[in-house]
Amino acid sequence: MPDEKRMRSDIAWSSADRIVVRGLDFSSDVLGKMDLASFSFLQIMGFPPTSEQSRVYEAIVMTLVEHGITPSVLAARLTHAGAPESVQAAVAAGLLGLGSVFIGSAEGAARMLHDVGPDDGADLAERADRIVEGFLASGNAVPGIGHPIHKPIDPRTPRLWEIAAENGLSGGYVEMMKQVSFAAERRTGRRLPVNATGAVGALSCELGLPWETVRGIGVMARAIGLVGHLLEESRNPMAHEIWRRADVEASRHLREPSEERRAK
């Protein structure tokens, strides 16, 4: 067949006696030698992280694993109720809602900081003002700041800044993320501190992760979290109760229109 484009992947290959991932022999150089976070970094970036990069990358991933009973967790549990034999389908259902609303804000923060570029000596506060103006002018929320529950601050943020600093990875992106928060507070008069997704976005940039992969990292982190929820669901389910209550309530006005009318 003419005009063929060669298909090519640089990630892994294997032969009868070897498995090689990103140039390392999996059995002798990876297994038992490298930790899981470092292996994930290697898989994505193509080279192993330094010890410092690994600690910061691990902190990013861990921050995104478990966020309580979220819509994502509920979709996974409800799927499990119908297809308990397909755990992979329940995990997948839980991942499918990790779009623009939830994981999107870590991606958005990384993209915002990436588009700005690192500290180039210019006045950071003024640059942050321009960024905030840009988002507000376009009608979009500034990503990575404020939190509906964690007030006055998101308790993960100072810890993430600390881990970055301890590992020499608190640079211009971290500083710019903080400045964006200050600029947004100046502009709106509200408390809008950097939240965990903003910190994740900033640390992703410090690590040189492409912003396009930040959502993917969040997705894999949630997959880790969902496995725990699905084991719990198989032992102490909540899906049937959610179903029963929603079904009864949502169609009550159709089922008992006269009682509904009387109740008014």
Next chain:
Amino acid sequence: MPDEKRMRSDIAWSSADRIVVRGLDFSSDVLGKMDLASFSFLQIMGFPPTSEQSRVYEAIVMTLVEHGITPSVLAARLTHAGAPESVQAAVAAGLLGLGSVFIGSAEGAARMLHDVGPDDGADLAERADRIVEGFLASGNAVPGIGHPIHKPIDPRTPRLWEIAAENGLSGGYVEMMKQVSFAAERRTGRRLPVNATGAVGALSCELGLPWETVRGIGVMARAIGLVGHLLEESRNPMAHEIWRRADVEASRHLREPSEERRAK
């Protein structure tokens, strides 16, 4: 509403200033203190692993992250071609094929060993013979042995046994898995050594992981692997080429029936 069953999850909760996962304060006791594999173990099991358990659990997860260009990877890449804006959907598509054929064999090995129970002093070889007979009689393959490519042995298996032994977790389940392999070889006259999924199944049992969660662990591990493939696909795609070739070839006999006939 009467008859309500209380919904209950023991995994996590948060307040304005705290996030607690499995009883540990996430910001102060987990982030920067616990490694990713240990956190995953904690999330699933409800208690933190010992250092030895953590190393063996980590080896299990890492073994399942990256298996080259698999149907799962291809489904993810093809999905990315149509919805590059939804990385979560591409990861999910890649996970959906992790069913009975692929990840199923680690689950199957864990279940087989779990059903047998650990070493109880009886003659292991005889018990292994009975297990193998049971599978063959029901027309099913014995899970966790043999490999189409890795011959004579799967190079990951001895390394996994080694890690288990180094961490004091090479017990009755590991021994039984080996005996199953020997029994199958005796019975069939073929070389059927324990493969990586068999070793993963045995180590899962040594760790006390419920067999129902083994597939889930495989699914989350592959999610980690897929993120690397999707970043590569966004930069050096193969989906369009797979599509073009399959489309041309699969319908050639319909498109050019006369040429097809002539070619015979």
Next chain:
Amino acid sequence: MPDEKRMRSDIAWSSADRIVVRGLDFSSDVLGKMDLASFSFLQIMGFPPTSEQSRVYEAIVMTLVEHGITPSVLAARLTHAGAPESVQAAVAAGLLGLGSVFIGSAEGAARMLHDVGPDDGADLAERADRIVEGFLASGNAVPGIGHPIHKPIDPRTPRLWEIAAENGLSGGYVEMMKQVSFAAERRTGRRLPVNATGAVGALSCELGLPWETVRGIGVMARAIGLVGHLLEESRNPMAHEIWRRADVEASRHLREPSEERRAK
């Protein structure tokens, strides 16, 4: 590359000026000429249905489109809340729970009847007794009979039998499905009439649909139903309320352990 197996699909092909599906020119012979149910039958079976087959097939599909606020619908709505930009992901999430518990029973009924085979002159009641015994002995529910809500009968069943009879497609499979219901009632002493999925299973067999495709037909039918739910969700959402209530209730015992204790 040697050893290639030719890839081949007989479903469709196209050229610059034509699109051909299952041998019919799509623009001139299908569009505006064939109804949607007939086109679906053609797509699956490879030949167009007779008018009678089409009516019965359409009744099967329509029976599976809309079942109220199900776990499947809830998973789709919760996914939409996180990724409103990816309607395809929300539909997919809704389909993923259509496994062994829900759609599985139509598939199970079709498979049961297929394995039995059509009326061969033997005593039907006795054959039905054997089938029921087989299921009960293996600890499985007999598929296609009984209903938790629709009592004493599922109102769709007599209508489906009627449509089959009107179209000359009420044969040995329908009779056997009824006999299985009678046998189960004799055996258990409970009212266990044929439910909608049992009728769907029987009519699928009458049409010659392979039992392996019955679940797929249910899946596509639910996709039709989910689109309506997702439009409603985008206008009058329930996902956030489900999330809020589940989150509060499920972790109350962790959040307020003392109040919980006091309430006892």
Next chain:
Amino acid sequence: MPDEKRMRSDIAWSSADRIVVRGLDFSSDVLGKMDLASFSFLQIMGFPPTSEQSRVYEAIVMTLVEHGITPSVLAARLTHAGAPESVQAAVAAGLLGLGSVFIGSAEGAARMLHDVGPDDGADLAERADRIVEGFLASGNAVPGIGHPIHKPIDPRTPRLWEIAAENGLSGGYVEMMKQVSFAAERRTGRRLPVNATGAVGALSCELGLPWETVRGIGVMARAIGLVGHLLEESRNPMAHEIWRRADVEASRHLREPSEERRAK
């Protein structure tokens, strides 16, 4: 619990002896009385279509069912290879790629025409010029025009226009879609006739379908198409061959670096 928002769905409800969808008794008024396309319209819009609306809606859905061996079909088939027991997962995997690249263009055309509004007496050609300029200025392709294979015209488009006209539904949106094509041709000097997705977008507007639901309609239509592909895959698979070839080719440069070098 205070602050509860009432959950409410107007789609369906059931009791022991009735199932009601959009106000119609399913067993007596829908099953065997209404065709599948009309039922789908009812499900989405909340009211039954006129006969004319039903024919045009059916033409839209049917146009989107089967597009040959697409990335979507391949993702479904590859998923089936790993989880043949979960047809719902294979269908879902096939739907997940129906994002911005493929189904997106029908949605985009509907949105473009919806934003413009119907014929209001102004000079259509001039308004179309402005639309085309807007898309080109923002660096986006004008949706619904041109086709890589179907040249000089997409054979489905004239048939869709014909069906619309026969049913009295060829109005201002159809005219505007044609004008957009002319404007794009004037502006670029290339042949850019309305393609099938452009016609689908225009007819969706004529029917009053919200543009947000057009992608959903495409998704459900493809679900119908995928069921046929998955039955074919289970009988005459291509997934393993795609896998084998991609695996061999993609990692050849890693597996045999010296031979690769020699071949240059």
